[in-house]
Amino acid sequence: MLLERKMGRRLMLAAAASIGLVASVGIAAAEKTKVAAIYTLPVEQQWISRIHKALNTAAERGDIDYTFSENVANTDYERVMREYAEQGQQLIIGEVFGLERAARKVAKDYTDTAFLMGSSFGPVGPNFSVFDNWIHEPSYLTGMVAGSMTETNVIGMIGGYAIPEVNRLMHAFMDGARDVNPDVKFIVNFIDSWYDPPKAKESAFAMIDAGADIMYAERFGVSDAAVERGVKAIGNVIDTAGDYPGTILASAIWHMEATVDKAVAHVSGGSFEAADYGQYSFMAFGGGSMVLDESLVPADVASAVKAREVEILDGLFRVNVNDARPSSDN
């Protein structure tokens, strides 16, 4: 009890001091947008790490006050959303793939709070916006690299769950590979887990045994198998080339910064509306990009891919969107 009281006094002193500080710094600090993020997985997970990074960047720049909860179960998600809304957070960012309907209900109860959620469905007025990693364009480009470079004409793909955002990128990748190499065959597995690297690795071993010489690494664990067996891999969402030297031919990378900055600007300007922010992950908005390892990819392949990249950026080439579940060619 005594300790608590002491703590209380200390906290009060600290609060008083910080109020003084804010007053002296001026209103600049008070204008920071309060942003809270809720993640269903730890911040190391590829997809989430990109959101976390963009929000940290915004916080370091001084645009936002950023707080987050990670590893929140879908069953607990609604409570955390409400808690942040009650706290007076201005913008709540997260992912509602497992609770689409419930999350929209929460948003309706807190119309003064802006919600920007990763979702398979559309926005709902007045305050529920959606985003996703729409990096099908760079995925298509990495597919071109893989299609040109496979020698066995077998490419292995391992995904977490067959949900639209995963399927879409896989199809774009397959389209890219088939456009440069009509003979290429795909073998596709889902491990029904976001986060079981040993299992992903075992699946990859099985595919390499079945003849795959390039692995599409949607999950952690796949590139590890590629390194051990001496085959190549294609990265997705994050750039892991440094972790697997000599293995990652190319990666389709997601940049959440464009989406976050847009949403924060709208919230602080008072103009936030329910909208689909998906387009800010397109290459034209800087939300997606492709990197390839020039030391592994032949120059003619690299230049063909770069040429297609320019066409996409100029709006002369459109990558198809296909959310259906991909399956192996037999």
Add this chain to the structure above:
Amino acid sequence: MDILQILLSESFWAASLRIATPLIFGVLGALICEKSGVLNLGIEGIFVAGAMTGWLAVWLGAGLWGGVLVAALAGGFFGLIHAVLTVPLGLSQHVSGLGVTLFATSVSYFSYRTALPTVTSPPRIEPFRPLDMPFLSDLPFFGPVLFQQTALTWLALFMVGLVWYVLNRTALGIAIKAVGDNPNSIDAQGLSVYALRTGAVVAGSALMALGGAFLTMSAFDAFFFGMVNGRGWVCIALVIFASWRPGKALLGALLFGAFDALQVRLQTEVGALVPSQVFLAAPYVLSIFALVIAARSADYPRALLTPWFKGQR
């Protein structure tokens, strides 16, 4: 490639043994606990604790075998908590076990975050590598299947023999079995029921933790939240399948590993025809099926789940 070809391939059997390794540790651990009369549902959390602590110790520079030791100690620690609650205090083994799982999992995640507050992608260690034994590794079939596994897989196989030997050929083993069947007989001998049960739970939990450590130090090289993914629970079912016998425990773990290795390969072959969920569920469905058959003749330790208090008959 048809099924027969898959079943005859070296890589399939090598994968089966790899997938089975953490389960072998887990089943043996659960078996020792239950032989002494204590069900340990802390197993899933103890897997997580073993995976985290072993890996973290290696990352901090303890060396691979140092990591194995740390994981075993962490498992033993959580086992001790379970033992104190269920043996001298005689609390519900189900409730205490589930509590230990929740506690061990949360403490592991918390320690991971505290130790590595700012990582963006999990740091990697140099894991156990497949052994390269002169001559043996080059044998056809047996070379790749048996002699190109990591040291931890060999440790698991060795443990099967050791646990069998201790339980069946030593006085300690007889005492452990007796305390799980009829604790009064142990008390009448002047031996301590509490000490035997506590010791068995601590030792069994240490073995379980090695199953977790295998995941982060051999099957993979980093720790992820949620990566244990139900492997501990599978062991609880496999113990019944094994009818509390170490040899059959090995068989059960291998069978599960083989089902799992088969489903990835079948998914690759006929994935277009059948939804992948069917394949993913297959090992579990087949385990349940095997359980139904085996459990009919299962020889339960007769005092399993029954607390014993000194002076009460």
